[in-house]
Amino acid sequence: MSNRVAIIGVGMCKFGELWDQNLKDFTLEAGMYAIFDAGVPGSDIDGMVIGNMSAGRFTNQEHLGALAVDMGGLGDIPAYSVEAACASGGAAVRQAYMAIKSGEHNVMLVLGSEKMSDVNQTEAMNTISVASDWEWEGMFGATFPALYAFMARRHMYEYGTTEEHLALPTVKNHANAAHNPWAQFQSPVPIDVVMKSGMLADPLRVLHSAPVTDGAAGLVMCSEELAKKYTDTPVFIEASDQRSDTLALHDRKSITTMNAVVSSTKGALMEANLELKDIDVFELHDSFSIGEIILTEDVGIAKKGEGGKALEEGITEIGGKFPVNTSGGLKARGHPVGATGVAQIVELALQLRGDAEKRQVDGAEKALAVNIGGTGATSIVHVLRR
Amino acid sequence: MSNRVAIIGVGMCKFGELWDQNLKDFTLEAGMYAIFDAGVPGSDIDGMVIGNMSAGRFTNQEHLGALAVDMGGLGDIPAYSVEAACASGGAAVRQAYMAIKSGEHNVMLVLGSEKMSDVNQTEAMNTISVASDWEWEGMFGATFPALYAFMARRHMYEYGTTEEHLALPTVKNHANAAHNPWAQFQSPVPIDVVMKSGMLADPLRVLHSAPVTDGAAGLVMCSEELAKKYTDTPVFIEASDQRSDTLALHDRKSITTMNAVVSSTKGALMEANLELKDIDVFELHDSFSIGEIILTEDVGIAKKGEGGKALEEGITEIGGKFPVNTSGGLKARGHPVGATGVAQIVELALQLRGDAEKRQVDGAEKALAVNIGGTGATSIVHVLRR
Numbered sequence: 001m002s003n004r005v006a007i008i009g010v011g012m013c014k015f016g017e018l019w020d021q022n023l024k025d026f027t028l029e030a031g032m033y034a035i036f037d038a039g040v041p042g043s044d045i046d047g048m049v050i051g052n053m054s055a056g057r058f059t060n061q062e063h064l065g066a067l068a069v070d071m072g073g074l075g076d077i078p079a080y081s082v083e084a085a086c087a088s089g090g091a092a093v094r095q096a097y098m099a100i101k102s103g104e105h106n107v108m109l110v111l112g113s114e115k116m117s118d119v120n121q122t123e124a125m126n127t128i129s130v131a132s133d134w135e136w137e138g139m140f141g142a143t144f145p146a147l148y149a150f151m152a153r154r155h156m157y158e159y160g161t162t163e164e165h166l167a168l169p170t171v172k173n174h175a176n177a178a179h180n181p182w183a184q185f186q187s188p189v190p191i192d193v194v195m196k197s198g199m200l201a202d203p204l205r206v207l208h209s210a211p212v213t214d215g216a217a218g219l220v221m222c223s224e225e226l227a228k229k230y231t232d233t234p235v236f237i238e239a240s241d242q243r244s245d246t247l248a249l250h251d252r253k254s255i256t257t258m259n260a261v262v263s264s265t266k267g268a269l270m271e272a273n274l275e276l277k278d279i280d281v282f283e284l285h286d287s288f289s290i291g292e293i294i295l296t297e298d299v300g301i302a303k304k305g306e307g308g309k310a311l312e313e314g315i316t317e318i319g320g321k322f323p324v325n326t327s328g329g330l331k332a333r334g335h336p337v338g339a340t341g342v343a344q345i346v347e348l349a350l351q352l353r354g355d356a357e358k359r360q361v362d363g364a365e366k367a368l369a370v371n372i373g374g375t376g377a378t379s380i381v382h383v384l385r386r
Numbered sequence: 387m388s389n390r391v392a393i394i395g396v397g398m399c400k401f402g403e404l405w406d407q408n409l410k411d412f413t414l415e416a417g418m419y420a421i422f423d424a425g426v427p428g429s430d431i432d433g434m435v436i437g438n439m440s441a442g443r444f445t446n447q448e449h450l451g452a453l454a455v456d457m458g459g460l461g462d463i464p465a466y467s468v469e470a471a472c473a474s475g476g477a478a479v480r481q482a483y484m485a486i487k488s489g490e491h492n493v494m495l496v497l498g499s500e501k502m503s504d505v506n507q508t509e510a511m512n513t514i515s516v517a518s519d520w521e522w523e524g525m526f527g528a529t530f531p532a533l534y535a536f537m538a539r540r541h542m543y544e545y546g547t548t549e550e551h552l553a554l555p556t557v558k559n560h561a562n563a564a565h566n567p568w569a570q571f572q573s574p575v576p577i578d579v580v581m582k583s584g585m586l587a588d589p590l591r592v593l594h595s596a597p598v599t600d601g602a603a604g605l606v607m608c609s610e611e612l613a614k615k616y617t618d619t620p621v622f623i624e625a626s627d628q629r630s631d632t633l634a635l636h637d638r639k640s641i642t643t644m645n646a647v648v649s650s651t652k653g654a655l656m657e658a659n660l661e662l663k664d665i666d667v668f669e670l671h672d673s674f675s676i677g678e679i680i681l682t683e684d685v686g687i688a689k690k691g692e693g694g695k696a697l698e699e700g701i702t703e704i705g706g707k708f709p710v711n712t713s714g715g716l717k718a719r720g721h722p723v724g725a726t727g728v729a730q731i732v733e734l735a736l737q738l739r740g741d742a743e744k745r746q747v748d749g750a751e752k753a754l755a756v757n758i759g760g761t762g763a764t765s766i767v768h769v770l771r772r
């Protein structure tokens with residue numbers, strides 16, 4: 001296990017609609033926070049990767065790799081941007097993981113960032129839609145709320161999932177976010193408010209959907225050997241797995257399961273030599289509440305069709321057997337698309353270090369994150385261990 | 387040297403304004419060509435990376451990684467997109483290089499692609515401008531022709547570079563492209579035509595500038611050990627180096643040299659244990675003719691200020707001491723931004739295999755590519771050896 005990769009620093013800005021900050025401001029904030037947390041001199045950092053989906057459309061700025069190095073005063077180190085739709089952040093983590101394992105880099109800064117609020121809601125929706133198969137889905141008006149609504153309706157039909165079930169991830173995640181100082185929404189939401197919120201795409205409502213968010217998250221990663229030099233509380237990446245599926249929903253055999261999630265979770269657990277029951281805390285990609293229900297099933301916490309029931313039984317609450325989205329998830333922490341996959345790892349690293357304060361899962365030692373792109377065309381899974 | 391990475395297959399589509407094809411069509415063509423050239427069963431390919439700058443703006447389609455896997459029928463392999471402005475293609479090559487060295491992947495498909503002609507010229511120019519420091523440059527109308535014009539004017543002032551010198555890269559590169567069946571422009575251009583072409587941004591003219599191009603290029607890469615199984619003519623990546631500089635020109639001490647190019651070239655040659663004089667053939671990023679002149683100096687072919695003179699003396703022609711842009715370069719092969727860095731490596735691999743036909747550099751054994759982003763904020767250098 002001598003070539004494991006360690007996370008030695010984590011940071012974020014407070015997510016939200018950050019009207020008074022631009023992409024540069026809060027990306028710098030998250031990166032500096034991670035570097036300070038790691039206690040690493042800037043001169044030791046020899047590479048940078050940033051997860052971002054659409055800064056070219058949202059803010060007229062690409063070339064974020066060199067820009068972030070420039071802003072951060074990190075010299076002339078290599079830097080680039082990676083994109084895999086809403087899984088861009090997870091892709092950045094995986095790229096740094098491989099870059100360090102390859103020996104080409106020793107200490108890397110990993111960022112995820114997105115500024116979504118500088119355009120109007122219609123353009124934000126259109127920009128997100130380019131993560132779907134544009135010529136078969138987006139161009140015909142099949143936005144992501146619509147695509148996930150197909151999945152939700154079919155899940156209700158096949159398994160008897162109810163409107164109450166659809167509301168439960170929101171209720172749980174808002175309750176968790178109330179204890180997360182970085183979350184966009186830090187207030188609980190009662191189930192009846194969720195169930196009466198405006199309809200987006202039947203049966204999905206506004207409060208079943210992740211919000212438009214600005215924000216950034218950062219990690220400092222290095223080899224296991226180097227980690228000893230910098231910290232007494234390293235968190236290790238035990239496994240990294242990624243799989244793909246068709247972009248278009250209509251090309252899949254089933255739209256109530258995400259094959260790429262099933263296979264990447266199995267692959268990552270096998271690589272980590274662990275079983276699902278060994279995992280103490282999860283971050284599962286809940287861009288829509290039906291997404292959390294399907295992922296709860298696809299990673300194996302619940303049997304297929306019983307994700308809603310698992311939520312009903314409290315299994316995925318903090319204090320339950322398999323706590324999911326202690327951070328508040330995409331729904332309540334917020335979902336700046338390129339930042340989300342990095343923010344998931346920030347939360348899990350805090351949990352494994354015992355630094356998650358009022359949302360701490362007692363004695364958490366092993367954690368698993370699922371970051372997906374689109375309706376599951378990309379799935380990236382990381383298993384962490386303290 | 388047992389963990390070198392090999393290039394075992396190359397492919398491209400013919401570059402041009404491909405009105406009858408969309409991004410999917412020609413990306414698939416380039417990828418399939420590379421896979422056929424490698425003679426690798428699709429099922430052996432276990433990862434994919436694609437260099438692309440702005441498909442979200444140019445064609446309303448992001449998430450190109452999963453999309454390319456989907457189109458290519460490559461199963462559920464991991465895939466993602468990397469972006470470093472016009473160096474996105476080089477960044478994709480470097481990512482695959484690290485992924486293979488890390489042991490996470492065995493055989494990877496590397497693509498670079500851009501579809502630029504689906505938007506009007508103004509929007510194309512604006513989209514490219516997001517690779518500059520938008521808040522300091524692009525927003526105020528400092529397009530790339532304008533930024534490179536600053537560099538050209540200053541180079542003329544400091545070193546006596548002439549308008550004739552500025553025309554020479556175009557004349558040479560069009561002559562080379564006449565022998566490249568994949569090039570956008572396959573006809574020679576006389577110097578007086580270049581010097582009388584329309585003014586873009588004084589002193590830079592239309593024929594000093596790379597065109598708007600659609601196109602894709604592909605590589606199949608694997609470890610040195612595996613390469614033996616597939617081919618008798620592998621080309622090895624001896625070194626990969628990348629450096630960053632400020633995005634904005636005004637933050638640099640000099641605008642007639644690109645520090646990131648100087649340091650990444652030195653770094654790559656040192657890693658390859660070679661000197662510049664050992665290199666037989668070069669691809670240098672010539673988005674504008676002044677760029678080729680500056681890069682000719684910054685890699686060390688000519689002394690600072692004497693890049694124009696080196697062109698005048700024919701040193702960088704095929705048959706000269708240091709042939710540059712045998713493919714026709716960005717000017718004449720065409721410059722689909724995300725594809726360029728991959729296309730450079732395709733050309734050099736063909737040269738080292740002895741497959742470059744009428745543009746072959748006799749006995750070429752070692753090659754060097756410089757792929758830059760913006761005005762040199764990113765520089766990625768690869769050294770290849772047969």
